[in-house]
Amino acid sequence: MALTDDDVRHVARLARLGLTEEEVGSLRGELSAILAYAERVQTVATADVPPTSHPYPLANVLRADEPRPSLTSAEAISTAPQAEGGRFRVPRIVDEES
Amino acid sequence: MTTTTTVEQATNYEAVIGLEVHIELSTRTKMFCGCAIDFGGEPNSRTCAVCLGQPGSLPVVNAAAVEAAIRLGLALGCEIAPSSRFHRKNYFYPDMPKNYQISQYDVPICLRGHLDIPSERGVRSIGITRVHMEEDTGKSSHVGGSGRITGATHSLVDYNRAGIPLLECVSEPDLRSAEESRVYLTELRAIVLALGISDAKLEEGSMRCDANISLRPVGHTVFGTRVEVKNMNSVRSLGRAIDYEIARQNEVLTSGAPVVQETRHWDENTQRTSTLRTKESVDDYRYFPDPDLLPVEPASEDVERLRAELPELPAALRARLAETRGLSPAQVSVLAGTGLSALFVQSVAAGAPASEAANWLANEVTGWAGAQGVEPVAVPLTGAQLAELVGLVADGTLSAKLARQVLEAVLSGEGDPRAVAHARGLAQISNSAELEEIVDSVIAEHADAAQRVRDGNHKAIGALVGAVMRATQGRANPSLVNELLQARLSA
């Protein structure tokens, strides 16, 4: 699968990776090669073979609706790069997600 | 652009509306971890490694959330999937602890149901496409600016809400008007309340509704371009937003322009929708089955048991109430809609006449619940107590006015009606002998008024009745007082 630079930029945007132009160029070649290699799965992956998402077949793994101890507010934000008033602080957000 | 209070649709377009409703479940713990769902408390104090998305943490499904989903699906006539799975919906946003939301995609737990609503065209069966489970996000507050995102200098995130179980209920695009949409949402809410799975408060966000609205020429079957509208925080604003949007799209199409596919935001202050984001900026969610979670495969015996244990749902309840003699349609409607129907049924079973019980519930009890901020289903009154109260009024022990006082006392936990009336000395005095003494002393004290009555001024008796009532702290039986005064003064 031959990718274009625009393909690479689009995927990088989806993945929130701020690639440099140099990285875009070199990744384009690498990704194209890797995907071309990976594509050989299509030879044998016919529609009559069901996909496997879990190697060990379990179902109905549920837990009772019983409360367990939570972290304290201090513990929860102990890892925060920036905190304010017990909350995680981030720079202004551009995209509305209401 | 004119806004009108009643929508005049262009004669050649019809509205096609679908609603997506998110219901926050009132389980004890979150969807995928054991954090207790408590409101209030410090920010980030109801979190753990799992709902904070800490590296290495893993989700485990809450059995009560699955049960709630199945019950809602059954109440909506859905098929319960023999095997459903969780998918990851991948997108980046700071209130998303993992930058993916665990949701359900192509194999949801409930499919293909319906919700019947009364409309001016008779009963309409609105299709339910699906009900699925997912987790809620955290909450961001925007600092600086007006509190909305635009103009903010930074944002602060609290993950207490992150991971709370949500059910998403998606309707087919079968609704045709704002009115139908309001009825649909009200009915869905009534079902959710009857099931007891959520407190479903639109104003507080425990129930949220988004609308998808498009127009098409009447008689056409192909759908027009769809616009999503968000941020309607009440049934009323849902109706207004839909009316506005229908009118807006109507005007666009009539002018010959195409409707842009986009997401719009309803503004309660300006009563308009405005663009939030266009399709181009929507993420590719890259759904794939969550490898950390296994399929949910409810046993058919369990599904049947849940079906058998379903409470009487609002539609069935309305039908049954409508058949109860002595109830007006208005009373039926109120009872069915406010969650007081169980209490009504109990009261009637305990001997209260239907109409009396219905009136007390619709007026005094509902009023008390609203003033106290208590959900009607949680009112601390039994059917037996209400029946007793109604009986005390009927047999003259209590005047209607005093009965209201007694009711308040009963609701505050003072005891049963008869006991309260006795303890507070509120029992109506209907004993002629007792009253005669008081009547005589009142006549003596108000000789002028008494004389006026004897002289033929019947209205003057009011002052004397009032005096007797005051002397008895309102407990005298007013009609008996009247009788006695008449008798004394005409002798």
Add this chain to the structure above:
Amino acid sequence: MTAELLTCGARELAARMAAGEVSAVEVAQAHLDRIAQTDDHLHAFLRVLSDDALATAADVDSRRAAGAPLGALAGIPVALKDVLTTKGVVTTCGSKMLEHYRPVYDATVVQRLQAADAVIVGKANMDEFAMGSSTENSAFGPSRNPWDLDRVPGGTSGGSTAAAAAFQAPLAIGTDTGGSIRQPAALCGVVGVKPTYGLVSRYGLVAFASSLDQVGPIARDVGDAALLLEVIGGHDACDSTSIPIPPPSYGAELERGVEGLCVGVVREFLATEGLAPDVRARVEDGIARLGKLGAELVDVSLPHAAYGLPAYYLIAPSECSSNLSRFDGVRYGLRVPGETTEQMMSRTREAGFGREVKRRIMIGTYALSAGYYDAYYVSAQRVRTLIIRDFAAAHEQCDVLVGPTAPETAFPLGSKTADPIAMYLQDVFTIPSSLAGAPALSVPVGLDDAGLPVGLQVMAPVLGEGVMFRVARALEADLALDPTPRGPNSLEPPDEEHDAGSDAQPVRLVP
């Protein structure tokens, strides 16, 4: 005396401590000294936890003196791959993204090691976020192979296997997604086990590929590896994919020998282009030994084995692209400032992730994206089904399957970093059992012509660890190899640490 403490295995140390011959503090100190003396060369550890280790050891000694009951690993030093969360102790995953990150909880495996009274001596180096085959992708510098310090130890658990091979600890914990315990174990000449998927809890294992990741034991002999697996294995309610079974027990089966067992030799593996001839020769010798010991050797086929690698390089990156989305500078780890949150996230991820991680995130994001999902991700999952069926068919006849663990022995640092696919090919034999969720281990089988360790892989059916250990143990006992790294450029063994540069004759037991 000190050298003996370092070279005897975990079970023997346990016996000596139980007999009162040596204290847990002495054992811990001996290992910490060995680490201090050698890790500048080896760089197996990112963080050595001397104070905590000695405190735990002291506690074990006082409880033993008081007659209190002690856990199965009491006083035994263990190296812990830095991909498992340790509460309050920096856990980096070999990445700048988590360079200063202190977890708020302990991984289940860590809790079980603590409950067993193990002495965790340090956090071991690894390829960043468990992606790689050489430990060269660590953001903090590679580890080296004790057999030749200019060569890689393998990866991603290279720090763990190097530590065990170099006598810095008798036991180590690694993780294996496509071969990341087995391949470095083979390259370092130690035993490394990837358990059945779901046998060991993943709670607290920073996720790379969720449907493939497993935590597993590393040791210098099979019995010690089995003991460690008994301690960490068994159901965990915090991990939904955890198999609902109690902690396992392997002691009874270990020494039963291979008489009467059917051992399948995987035809496709031995015929793989890229398998070094002397590696093949050593592995074939090992297999022949199993035959002489009484196993029935049968030729088997895994017809879809060749599709395993490409399927893996779609599934693993896809899952990882989602698992690594959480690293965005908001809640923990690195933050690179930005005007907006979007900018902050992009800059943070650009700066925090190394090249290989970015490559895999990109592949995974692409493979899951609209229009490509069916052709890539779903197709790869169909191949997974085919491989599971291949194994099931082979196991109808065979108790275990055998073959080489890795196509090559330890390669020089820097020799494969230019070509990603060349690096990926190191996992060609280990990936199929990862996809199948089946257990597999690597056991040392000899040295190649350059004197570098070769590993033989034993693969068993799901939850078949017992027979897997049994076969490996029989081979190990028969070979009686000296695990001490030797060679012109090897790390000094404990005996000779006082004579740096001495040329003591290596005792090479070449079959």
